[in-house]
Amino acid sequence: MSERMTTDARLLPIFAAIVIAFGFIAHGNANLVQAATFAAIDAVAAIGLSILLGNVASISIGQAGFFGIGAYAFAYLETAVTWPAALPVWATFVIATVAGTALATAFGLVLGLIALRFRGHYLAMATLAFGLVVVGVVRITPALGGAGGISNVAFAQFGSLSISGVAAYWYAWAMVALVASLTYNLLRGRTGRAFEAVRNDELAAEAVGVPTRRVKIAAFAYAGALAGFAGTFYAAFLGLIEPNAVGVDFSIDLLLMVVVGGAGGVSGAILGAVIIGITNVYGHDLENWRPIIYGAAVVVIAIRFPRGLVGTFARSRRRVTPVVEAVPEVAVRDASPVAPPATPSPRERVAWLSVDSVAKRFGGIVAVNDVSFALESGTLTSLIGPNGAGKTTLFNTICGVTRPSAGRVTIAGRDVTGWQAHRIAALGVGRSFQNARLFADMTVLENVLAGAYLRETATFASDLLALPLSRRSGRIAADRARSVLSSLDLERIANVRARDLAFGDRRRVELARSVAAEPGLLLLDEPAAGLNASERARLSDDLLRLRSDGLTLLLVEHDMRLVMAISDRVMVLEFGAMIADGRPAAVRDDPRVVAAYLGTG
């Protein structure tokens, strides 16, 4: 469980208690109750943005747009549509809520698709533009009331109960509770692990089989859905919706809530919404100063306390507790045996890798020139060559990181040329990177759990609802992680954050992460680089053991002693072309190889 999840688990029950107590204590004060209801509505929308910002590291300054889509859809359906008389009022309320949320979700999907093309500032601008388009369109659309908006939206009636006053307070906070639990479930499951992986390192996430594009779209759609859901209730509660309520100011307010409370997870967003809600009530006299103070707060908090209130709080608590606990928590949490996955291990499916006449050109530079080879399963092959020979590029064309300019890559009998990296990973191809790309903010255990992504069976929906499928899936991952950690002797550092690891350990953890998915083919890019003698010895033992387990290994490596000692076969690349290929001893004595390395006299 990540740090933020722990914080959520600790804080959410406290929040719930406060909300319930407040409901009973303050029910006489209409102003306070109303402010608290608005805070709840904001909290729902803010939770969506918090996931986007804190869990997937994507920004959106267009969340008010989704809020507006939900609110306007609800208001339009409640006012302009003649419902059959037989339909009770509460049913129209439910239908309009679902429709508004669904419409916002659909727009979230579209914005997610668009967002894939950008990051950082570009994404901020694109989402800002989206929000402005929404507000601009509703302002000039007569059917939506133009600048005046839609008013006289009927209060929802459940039998004799009208959703207003204290009833609205309870309804709104029940909505927060629902959204908070669903989101908590989501983040705790496979989807949450995928989010974290994407946030930390997209390339590495793809390498362990996480479809980063789909994950990001899902996050945008989810954030859109929550904002839209909040919007529907806003229209229902207030009885009207106007363009000014869904403008850029509100998008920035939401951003402020998340930044103040702390992005990522649920509790920060709720806390932020409540704080801003309180400020709104007591800050009425401030008038123009209010947004100035908000803006300044964003600036100061984003610079000085980038983790927000909740994150800063969690951090300061963390310092007093020991960072490293000896036993990984999965090991104690659940000891029940896990049935083997239903699908056969990819190891049996991947018979070999075949590379046919692959070439890769960058502009006029030929990095890989007409290279062909095939790997038999269960062998350990090393690819060597001087710096700049094209080894890593060749790797990347096999893994789907770059598309070859010419030629074909076949894995397990399937032509995978031009496939995305995560699909190739799903065929049973694991890899490591030259500079050990771990998920830096995650612990060793979490890294390896993320590595088991492909072995998991949970879906977005099953995570959201915490279905048994997700529980089983989590057990599969935990079981897998446990066995990999113990086989590579990493249990002692299981709870250390990856960014705090020594370099040699980083390499081992990356190896652990890549074997957690039980690949059939493992591509390792300079696994011995930067290791000391004893670490190298351990590496060569590990590699030989993996081979004897039946894995096919392809190494790019510069350490000749290691290469010659453990390889079944050595291939030599020079200037992008294969100049030698054979048994280690034969390659070592090949005059062309000697010339490539030492130069010709």
Next chain:
Amino acid sequence: MLQLVVAGLTVGSGYALVALGIHIILRATRVINFAQGEFVVLGGLLAYSVTNVLHANVWLGLVVATAGGFAIGLVYERFVLRPAARGGELAVTIVSIGCVYVLLYGHSLVWGSLPLPLPYFSGGEADVVWRAGGVQIAAQQLWVLGFLGLALGALAFFFEGTTYGKAIRASANSPVGAALVGIDVDRARSVSVAIAIALAAFGGVIVGPITLVGGAAGVGIAIKGFVGAVIGGLDSPVGCAVGGLLVGVVEKLLEGRLGYGASDPIVYGLLIVALLVRPQGLFGSRRAIRD
């Protein structure tokens, strides 16, 4: 039609200067400054104070606003952008959005929230207008285009022709490399930001007599400037200028066809389309969008 094009080129000049400022700050600091439009507004308001409160002439207003913009730019870089940059791209983005809020409402606190007039450069209250064919051209429109040309020329000379300008470009391309050959990279950054903010303030003064200054216009100006920069090519100064002018023209044409208020959502939507269809812009290189 032609009339609308002329009007578009005039407001477009303001967007062009914003786009150039965004380009310069992006090159120097890898930050897109969302608050750029607010500095346009601030420049116009400073000039308003000089002309209406101090009763000095508008040229002094132009000088004060531009110099003031430069000074504010130095402060902004040192105390806002630089510390924010340590938190990475997301943090800087959030921080510059926060600054939009502070400046936007800060302006209305000082100058009120209603747009204010600036004197015309060659006419005081009423501008000189010529008629050519069916088209009316106001003197201020010529001033705007002339000053845009002047600003572009001065920038080109500074960045291409002077050693200091080259040093700034070097620090933008490779901060470490520039530092190694003895360039003060931090100072180059703050000067770049200061130049960009000065440009924005300058733009606010020259376009101000036509558009009025102040109010909540800054957000729209910033985004339209950004749209221009994206259409033209964020990494190309020429592209930024052309793109800014283009946005102005498109805006006025749409406004003429569809009425006031209808053009904004289309122009903003254009940003998304432009980013999707040709993210490197008309004059930009493909490489620029990758980093």
